[in-house]
Amino acid sequence: MRKAFRTASGEVREVLRDFSTSLAVGKIHALVGPSGYGKTTALRIVIGLDRDFEGMVTLPLGTKIGMVFQEPRLLPWRSVLDNLRLAAPRASEANLVRIATDLGIAGHLRYFPGELSLGLARRVALARAFAVDPNFLVLDEPFVSLDAALAMRLGDELVALVEHTEVTTLLVTHDIDEAIRLADHIMLLGGRPAKIVADFDIAFPRAAMTANYAAKIKAQIGAVIAEAVA
Amino acid sequence: MLLRILSLLLLIAIWQAASMLAASRLLPEPLAVVDVMLREARSGALFFNLGTTLARVAISFALAMFFGTLFGILMGRSVTLDRLGDPWLVVLLNLPALVIIVLAYIWIGLTDTAAILAVALNKLPNATVTIREGARSLDAGLEEMATVFAMPWQTRLRHVLLPQLAPYVAAATRSGLSIVWKIVLVVELLGRSNGVGFEIGTAFQVFDVALLLAYALPFVGIMLAIESFLVQPFEQHVSRWRIKTA
Numbered sequence: 001m002r003k004a005f006r007t008a009s010g011e012v013r014e015v016l017r018d019f020s021t022s023l024a025v026g027k028i029h030a031l032v033g034p035s036g037y038g039k040t041t042a043l044r045i046v047i048g049l050d051r052d053f054e055g056m057v058t059l060p061l062g063t064k065i066g067m068v069f070q071e072p073r074l075l076p077w078r079s080v081l082d083n084l085r086l087a088a089p090r091a092s093e094a095n096l097v098r099i100a101t102d103l104g105i106a107g108h109l110r111y112f113p114g115e116l117s118l119g120l121a122r123r124v125a126l127a128r129a130f131a132v133d134p135n136f137l138v139l140d141e142p143f144v145s146l147d148a149a150l151a152m153r154l155g156d157e158l159v160a161l162v163e164h165t166e167v168t169t170l171l172v173t174h175d176i177d178e179a180i181r182l183a184d185h186i187m188l189l190g191g192r193p194a195k196i197v198a199d200f201d202i203a204f205p206r207a208a209m210t211a212n213y214a215a216k217i218k219a220q221i222g223a224v225i226a227e228a229v230a
Numbered sequence: 231m232l233l234r235i236l237s238l239l240l241l242i243a244i245w246q247a248a249s250m251l252a253a254s255r256l257l258p259e260p261l262a263v264v265d266v267m268l269r270e271a272r273s274g275a276l277f278f279n280l281g282t283t284l285a286r287v288a289i290s291f292a293l294a295m296f297f298g299t300l301f302g303i304l305m306g307r308s309v310t311l312d313r314l315g316d317p318w319l320v321v322l323l324n325l326p327a328l329v330i331i332v333l334a335y336i337w338i339g340l341t342d343t344a345a346i347l348a349v350a351l352n353k354l355p356n357a358t359v360t361i362r363e364g365a366r367s368l369d370a371g372l373e374e375m376a377t378v379f380a381m382p383w384q385t386r387l388r389h390v391l392l393p394q395l396a397p398y399v400a401a402a403t404r405s406g407l408s409i410v411w412k413i414v415l416v417v418e419l420l421g422r423s424n425g426v427g428f429e430i431g432t433a434f435q436v437f438d439v440a441l442l443l444a445y446a447l448p449f450v451g452i453m454l455a456i457e458s459f460l461v462q463p464f465e466q467h468v469s470r471w472r473i474k475t476a
Contacts, residue, residue, distance in 0.1 A: 077393040
């Protein structure tokens with residue numbers, strides 16, 4: 001697909017061209033690229049928030065999206081529990097509490113979002129995405145601006161939930177290490193206008209991954225990036 | 231609170247002193263006003279007229295707020311509608327209340343419909359402008375969130391849209407009530423045969439200041455009570471989620 005913006009000065013700027021991919025069911029896909037290369041744009045097109053583009057997006061019938069935005073985007077005037085309920089009116093109370101417990105926010109269900117730290121608010125956003133029992137989970141830099149240890153821990157919690165529910169996941173990130181640590185499949189975004197310049201299937205994802213293997217993948221990605229820049 | 235009560239007592243004391251100095255029928259003592267008030271209360275006229283006026287206030291206020299909110303949201307969300315509606319709004323904002331009232335009576339007749347419509351039309355542009363301001367500053371991020379999570383429109387209205395507009399609705403309510411109840415009296419004076427405004431008009435014709443105050447003061451009291459026991463608690467309720475700074 002192709003996406004062009006009309007800039008404030010009136011000229012047309014192409015952001016994405018020949019962007020094409022397909023996502024395997026039940027896998028974690030990471031879309032990796034530097035800031036400003038249209039990752040979020042691509043993601044907004046995929047989930048239908050942006051309809052002004054050329055091309056085609058096909059989602060299976062009955063796709064239920066669970067989304068985690070870059071900012072938590074919680075309703076500040078509703079309690080944490082109400083935020084979950086409103087997004088997932090059909091989820092049972094027990095289910096919501098279980099998800100909240102998995103993410104370590106069970107003690108904060110009565111709080112208003114403004115009373116939470118950013119880390120907690122992000123957990124609530126994750127909980128909300130899982131609460132709708134999605135078959136397509138979309139995450140836009142969900143751990144950005146958290147400290148490394150917390151980002152690591154939330155990443156592990158995310159993986160545990162995804163492996164448990166076998167939901168198809170699209171993770172957008174600029175962090176190559178994070179992508180290697182979490183994904184089954186990495187798509188590298190590059191060029192201007194941007195498209196997917198390389199694909200990597202991770203043969204031994206997550207728990208099965210050894211430090212050696214991770215280093216090898218990272219070296220491959222580094223080589224592609226070096227080539228793209230050259 | 232104590233200071234406020236003291237200040238109010240001081241006002242009454244000054245009134246008492248002034249009336250004793252003037253010793254005129256045109257500035258009766260506070261107790262004389264209370265006497266008239268009791269007399270009107272016993273005959274039932276006070277409650278009937280207060281009730282009639284309050285009903286007119288309530289209906290015209292509700293009409294103005296409902297349509298003001300509706301138009302405000304539409305104009306705040308759509309540039310086209312804003313351009314279409316804005317000139318009307320400017321005309322209505324700058325049309326003197328008296329002109330609207332007189333025209334309503336001429337065109338519709340000396341009826342309650344005309345009275346209520348005239349009051350509502352006076353308040354409508356005001357409410358629309360305030361709510362439009364709110365609709366312009368809506369959070370696009372939350373709207374996208376509601377879209378992605380496929381929230382039904384009732385949920386979006388009640389939990390996403392209206393809470394964002396609540397401070398603006400509260401502001402429109404506050405300024406709206408004070409406009410409406412003042413205009414209702416004028417409307418009654420000009421074209422109705424009951425209500426507080428009509429009674430004040432009668433009192434004016436015979437220069438009966440005691441009767442005038444006997445109707446005006448309870449009415450002011452009721453409006454103040456509505457403001458402090460309904461409007462302010464509502465404002466506090468809708469802003470309870472904000473972090474308290476104190």
